[in-house]
Amino acid sequence: MVAWFKREKQKLFTTRKKSIPDGLWEKCPGCDKILYKRELAKIHWVCHKCQHHFRIKPQEYLELLIDDGKYEEFNAHLKSSDPLKFKASKKYVDQLKTAKAKTGYNDVLRTVKGKINGRDAVVAIMDFSFIGGSMGSVVGEKLARSIDYAMEQSLPLITITASGGARMQEGIYSLMQMAKTSAKLSRYSQSGGVHISILTDPTTGGVTASYAMLGDFILAEPGALIGFAGPRVIKQTIGEDLPEGFQSAEFLLEKGFVDHIVPRKDLKKTITRLIEFANA
Amino acid sequence: MAEFHLNFEKPIIELERKIDDLKSINAAGNTDLSQEIRKLEDKHKKLIEKTYSNLSRWQRVQLARHPRRPYSLDYITRISPDFFELHGDRNFADDKSIVTGIGSIDGMQVVWIGQQKGKNTKDNLYRNFGMSKPEGYRKALRVMELSEKYNRPIICLIDTPGAYPGIGAEERGQAEAIARNLLRMSSIKVPILIIIIGEGASGGALGIGVGDKLIMLENTWFSVISPEGCASILWRDASKAELAADAMKVTAQDLYEMGICDRIIKEPLGGAHRNNDKMAEILKNIIIEELNRLLTFNTSELLDRRLKKYEKIGVWEE
Numbered sequence: 001m002v003a004w005f006k007r008e009k010q011k012l013f014t015t016r017k018k019s020i021p022d023g024l025w026e027k028c029p030g031c032d033k034i035l036y037k038r039e040l041a042k043i044h045w046v047c048h049k050c051q052h053h054f055r056i057k058p059q060e061y062l063e064l065l066i067d068d069g070k071y072e073e074f075n076a077h078l079k080s081s082d083p084l085k086f087k088a089s090k091k092y093v094d095q096l097k098t099a100k101a102k103t104g105y106n107d108v109l110r111t112v113k114g115k116i117n118g119r120d121a122v123v124a125i126m127d128f129s130f131i132g133g134s135m136g137s138v139v140g141e142k143l144a145r146s147i148d149y150a151m152e153q154s155l156p157l158i159t160i161t162a163s164g165g166a167r168m169q170e171g172i173y174s175l176m177q178m179a180k181t182s183a184k185l186s187r188y189s190q191s192g193g194v195h196i197s198i199l200t201d202p203t204t205g206g207v208t209a210s211y212a213m214l215g216d217f218i219l220a221e222p223g224a225l226i227g228f229a230g231p232r233v234i235k236q237t238i239g240e241d242l243p244e245g246f247q248s249a250e251f252l253l254e255k256g257f258v259d260h261i262v263p264r265k266d267l268k269k270t271i272t273r274l275i276e277f278a279n280a
Numbered sequence: 281m282a283e284f285h286l287n288f289e290k291p292i293i294e295l296e297r298k299i300d301d302l303k304s305i306n307a308a309g310n311t312d313l314s315q316e317i318r319k320l321e322d323k324h325k326k327l328i329e330k331t332y333s334n335l336s337r338w339q340r341v342q343l344a345r346h347p348r349r350p351y352s353l354d355y356i357t358r359i360s361p362d363f364f365e366l367h368g369d370r371n372f373a374d375d376k377s378i379v380t381g382i383g384s385i386d387g388m389q390v391v392w393i394g395q396q397k398g399k400n401t402k403d404n405l406y407r408n409f410g411m412s413k414p415e416g417y418r419k420a421l422r423v424m425e426l427s428e429k430y431n432r433p434i435i436c437l438i439d440t441p442g443a444y445p446g447i448g449a450e451e452r453g454q455a456e457a458i459a460r461n462l463l464r465m466s467s468i469k470v471p472i473l474i475i476i477i478g479e480g481a482s483g484g485a486l487g488i489g490v491g492d493k494l495i496m497l498e499n500t501w502f503s504v505i506s507p508e509g510c511a512s513i514l515w516r517d518a519s520k521a522e523l524a525a526d527a528m529k530v531t532a533q534d535l536y537e538m539g540i541c542d543r544i545i546k547e548p549l550g551g552a553h554r555n556n557d558k559m560a561e562i563l564k565n566i567i568i569e570e571l572n573r574l575l576t577f578n579t580s581e582l583l584d585r586r587l588k589k590y591e592k593i594g595v596w597e598e
């Protein structure tokens with residue numbers, strides 16, 4: 001709760017982060033069509049031919065969802081302090097440095113307050129390109145503060161997930177972020193708080209098995225990979241190929257674990273509709 | 281059951297065999313070997329003390345997996361001889377990798393939730409090697425909610441190599457089942473004691489692992505992923521598990537230093553697998569002590585303390 005008061009007044013909209021990779025063209029993994037990046041960016045990175053949803057960054061979601069791109073960002077200064085002094089084939093501190101340089105941010109999660117069609121909301125978005133969107137102490141703490149803030153201010157909470165799971169480089173600390181965020185959500189929900197969870201490609205492991213699956217409403221982007229165990233691990237365990245479409249958003253809808261699959265272009269109006277229903 | 285020894289235990293076992301041999305010769309009565317025997321027994325004791333006083337993380341991981349270690353039912357039936365098992369999640373199936381039920385401890389009514397491994401191959405297939413499926417987590421939650429209704433404390437014994445990664449488990453919502461338990465366990469209105477008795481792997485362990493106190497036996501581990509899993513991802517080589525165990529700092533001692541484990545329970549000399557009865561007796565006394573302490577809090581104090589316990593976990597720079 002404390003650090004919400006230290007919030008940074010910076011960025012009431014800044015310049016657009018460079019998110020389009022070099023080169024003018026992008027090949028669509030869905031239909032192999034060669035697409036012009038400038039055009040793709042205008043339609044929020046969805047292939048106009050096959051509707052493949054490219055992975056996008058928090059910044060693009062903010063532009064997609066928040067009125068006039070005006071938001072207040074919180075706790076962007078929080079960063080991992082490498083509690084285990086972790087080193088595998090790479091040093092964790094070096095991985096952090098590389099990820100920071102690549103994304104321009106201190107960690108995976110960006111947390112903001114902004115208006116969605118005129119209604120204030122707290123939005124927490126993950127960046128998969130930062131160490132696989134993994135959840136460590138910083139993600140857990142930033143989300144916990146967002147939930148506290150949403151509770152204090154009686155605001156709806158929108159979470160957008162893209163993650164390979166908990167961050168191994170922080171050992172048990174990262175596992176416990178699952179319990180921490182879930183405990184916070186429990187209290188928030190009991191106080192009447194509204195949580196809309198949006199699952200994007202990919203959402204797996206400890207993030208799925210905690211706050212991503214705890215939305216009052218759970219939406220998914222078309223074609224997103226969503227699951228607990230990764231497909232490779234399952235394949236190893238059962239020793240055979242996985243069925244077509246296994247762990248896709250459509251599969252989860254069929255099995256009863258998401259409310260709706262929502263194309264990116266309809267995301268803002270769907271969220272607005274749900275917030276309106278919840279009267280939040 | 282076939283004998284099983286860890287490599288570092290072998291010198292001890294050899295000495296034990298020698299002592300047994302001498303004893304049987306001695307018993308035959310032709311030669312008096314009692315002095316020899318005493319000498320070897322003394323040596324044996326010293327060797328055990330030396331071996332177990334300075335275990336590496338990897339050795340502790342191996343001990344946590346020792347097939348002769350007491351499993352959940354070994355504790356439950358010793359501590360609550362009147363244990364009555366409750367089966368099934370009321371939706372899909374009865375997951376044999378999690379045992380749930382009611383029992384009393386010296387007259388106090390409690391609910392037991394315990395992950396259960398098998399003692400041999402057949403038993404392990406029946407128990408799915410202690411790897412739980414969604415129906416296991418849902419059964420556990422169902423029984424915990426009964427516990428809440430009847431105001432009885434809950435004891436969770438954790439011992440799993442991980443949640444089961446299979447097609448059916450995904451189809452039935454492994455992630456949702458675990459997430460739901462984390463959410464509910466953080467606000468169940470009765471005391472919850474979490475005790476790691478062997479392996480605590482990842483979300484599979486945490487799925488029945490949120491409570492008021494986290495207690496770990498001396499030779500156990502608890503982490504975000506198994507050392508082998510971590511090694512195969514971060515080193516691309518599962519044989520680097522020993523390095524991964526060190527890098528992730530997975531033992532009870534590590535977690536105690538990080539302030540995540542609240543209490544370490546010392547095992548009988550040479551490990552819990554050498555004396556199941558003694559281990560169960562030690563655990564019983566600690567459970568009684570801890571539950572009595574937790575029962576002094578009223579519901580809102582209990583839940584506030586539980587939330588605060590998890591709220592403060594994590595290390596970051598402002």
Ligand SMILES: [Zn+2]
Pocket residue numbers: 028029030031032033047048049050051052
């Ligand atoms: Zn396409």
